[in-house]
Amino acid sequence: MASETKSVEELLQPFFRKILLRDELGIEEQRAIAAAADQRVRFAAGDDLVVEGSRPVHSMLVADGFTCRYRLLSGGERQLTAIHLPGDFVDLHSFLLKQMDHSVGAMTECTIITFPHERLVRVTERFPHLTRLLWLLTLLDGSIHREWLIGMGRLSAPQRTAHLFCELYTRLSALGLASDLQFSLPVTQAEVADAVGISAVHINRVLQEMRQRSLISWDGGLVRILDWDALVEAAEFDDLYLHLIQEPR
């Protein structure tokens, strides 16, 4: 894979872009993060990166691929609570929470960079602004969780599904990983159902309706948004919660 020959700095580009959308990131800060990186690990779709109940000694950052935060319920049902894209520091939570209260799984083949917690401790001791940026990242996780919670409580299943497509396109295009209202989504319908909290049977009906209304098409792992304005309106989507404004933090 190409990711095996890339330097750590190259693998960290989506992460740097994620921060640079919202603030500045000095060259010393970029070097400090790169120096704290340890291993790169490949995961296959369906693998777990971290398991609920475990006590990881390093945090993980997604260099490429999609991962998700999830919980399994006693009846075997699964609920996703977030979808992570390249550049997401998915497991910064374990750095301070210590014991995992959820699992993180690979939705596609992906490359992960690990950051030993003791190195992150040293980074936070030396770089106060970078520390605030790491804090900002977990706040962004929180704002996305809030948005999903509002959706689960108050939006209909078609609205939540439309919202998810709006969110994924907005986040991917902000990173330069999608354009022209289309993006690669090589996951199953059942995984999208687990993200919006409905059954596999229901998601099939929801997606068919979205196709019939010419909102989106989703074939061969490629999502095409056919009418952005209508999709945004259906989803009541407002990207404020993604905080895509560059300002000093």
Add this chain to the structure above:
Amino acid sequence: MPQYFFDVQDGDGVFVDEIGMELPDMDTAIREARRALADMVRDVLKEQSAQGLLIRIRDGADGPVVLSVTLTTELPARDKPA
């Protein structure tokens, strides 16, 4: 495992399942359909015109098995003015 198809009929029309799901047996398929009805009923009943909804489970052998939820509105009888 056999393939089961779940067609959905509601106020917006009939949605024919062309993908289907591999499930061990019809009992599991019925459980899956009941879960789907439970999700769907929340959205469907909010629509003013909703009369209910129906899932038809198709497989190669048995069936089709039909599960449906019907909404009825019963208004209290009012005394007619004399």
